Amino acid sequence: MSNNLPAVSIEAVTSGLASAGYIASPQIATAVYLAERIEKPILVEGPAGVGKTELAKALAAWRGLKMIRMQCYEGLDEAKALYEWKYAKQLLYTQILKDKLGEVLGGAETLSAALDRLHDFGDVFFSKEFVEPRPLLQALEQAKGCVLLVDEIDKSDAEFESLLLEILSDYQISIPELGTVAALVKPTVILTSNGERDLSDALKRRCLHLHIGFPEQKLEERIVESRVPGISQSLRGQIVGFINQVRALDLKKLPSVSETIDWARVLVLLQSSELDHETVKETLNVLLKYEADIETAMPQVTSFVAKAGRQGVFG
Ligand SMILES: Nc1ncnc2c1ncn2[C@@H]1O[C@H](COP(=O)(O)OP(=O)(O)O)[C@@H](O)[C@H]1O
Ligand SMILES: [Mg+2]
Incomplete structure (x- = not known):
């Protein structure tokens, strides 16, 4: 659709x-x-x-x-988010205008008359033509x-x-110089x-x-199914079952869905059909990003794998 x-x-x-x-x-x-x-x-x-x-x-x-x-x-401002004036283009036009200054100001009797004429050009410089739209303005300008x-x-x-x-x-x-730009x-x-x-x-x-928190188990299995085609249902179940136990540990950084997907890809690549504690220990660094977290999880691997295996079969 x-x-x-x-x-x-x-x-x-x-x-x-x-x-x-x-x-x-x-x-x-x-x-x-x-x-x-x-x-x-x-x-x-x-x-x-x-x-x-x-x-x-x-x-x-x-x-x-x-x-x-x-x-x-940090430091993101209006000029990067909304719009910016095209200074280079404005400068170029100033140069051209300078060459034409004689013509433009010719006939102006007084200084204030000359300034008035220059002000008219100021409006040209701050027109749509010289606006560089940044993401927020771009979003309003999309016709579809x-x-x-x-x-x-x-x-x-x-x-x-x-x-x-x-x-x-x-x-x-x-935009102060232009007025309001409304979304198309x-x-x-x-x-x-x-x-x-x-x-x-x-x-x-x-x-x-x-x-959005960590997904419940069945949902995460479906996410893995969607992102890692070809992975068996039982391995999927075991991976998610294992990760859910890891998430109950007191860690600096709990594994998220992105780690689940990465780990599933790695295990498929290693042609694992079931979780085994050797492979899990060797690939724990895909799941956990801090050495201290790996050390905390390591002693639990064998029991987590066993429990995830039972869930994979009966869950
Ligand atoms: N519900 C979901 N369905 C499919 N893929 C998901 C889902 N949730 C997360 N992912 C995948 O997990 C990874 C991380 O997601 P991302 O949107 O970058 O996370 P966040 O912006 O919350 O940090 C991406 O590869 C994304 O495709
Ligand atoms: Mg993000």
């Missing part, structure tokens, strides 16, 4: 996202359904690697829409609409949020945050809130 009409049901969202390889929990599908219906942005929060960014990509792919990504970082992903907003400074408020509530941007078609906006800092109430108020 690729049209701009909102989905008719939550089930339609689930299957639409699945057609783009994204396995959505009922909460995710409901949030997307509602966001389209009431034309509100979704603020997705959750740990790294649980599918926040991918949700925007899958939504765009399913809808046949362009995805415009605004990657946030788009999915606007404002990724990792918690990495930007708090002031950046206030820049977003006008877009999030009115789908428009005010309202973009579907997805903001993501890893929760590194609290976001402002004003921002939260404008968004539907969606928390």
Whole structure:
């Protein structure tokens, strides 16, 4: 499907996202359904690697829409997010104008008359022609609409949020020299945050809130099935069963869905058909990114594998 009409049901969202390889929990599908219906942005929060960014990509792919990504970082400002004046072009035009200055100012009787004429040119310099649109403005200018992903907003400074408020509530941007630019078609906006800092109430108020945590076991198995084609059902079950036990440990960084997928790919590559504790120990570094975490998990491997094996058979 690729049209701009909102989905008719939550089930339609689930299957639409699945057609783009994204396995959505009922909460995710409901949030997307509602966001389209009431034309509100979704603020997705959750740990790294649980599918926040991918949700925007899958939504765009399913809808046949362009995805415009605004990657946030410390120091991100208006000029990088909204628009910038094309200084080089303005400069070039100044040069040309300089050559023509005699003609332009010719006949101006007084200094103030000459200044008035120059002011008219000032307006030319601050016209649409000299605006370089950045992601947020680009998103409003898409004739077919788009999915606007404002990724990792918690990495930007708090002031950046206030820049977003006008877009999030009115789908428009005010450019002092030009006036208001309104969206041709309202973009579907997805903001993501890893929760590194609290976001402002004003921002939260404008968004539907969606928390994505680690998926429950059956859902994660389906995610692995979607991302690692050819993996057997039993290995899939054992991998997810093992990882869920690891997630109960007290670790610096718990393995996320992205680690589950990476590990599943590695095990398929190593032609494992079942989890065995030797292979698990050798590949634990795919799952855990800190030496201290590997040391914590290592003594548990044998018992976790045994339990995951039983789950794989009977689960
Ligand atoms: N529900 C899901 N369905 C399919 N793939 C998923 C899902 N959740 C996560 N993934 C995969 O996990 C990886 C990490 O997802 P990503 O969106 O980058 O995480 P985040 O933005 O939350 O840090 C990606 O490769 C993504 O395709
Ligand atoms: Mg991300």
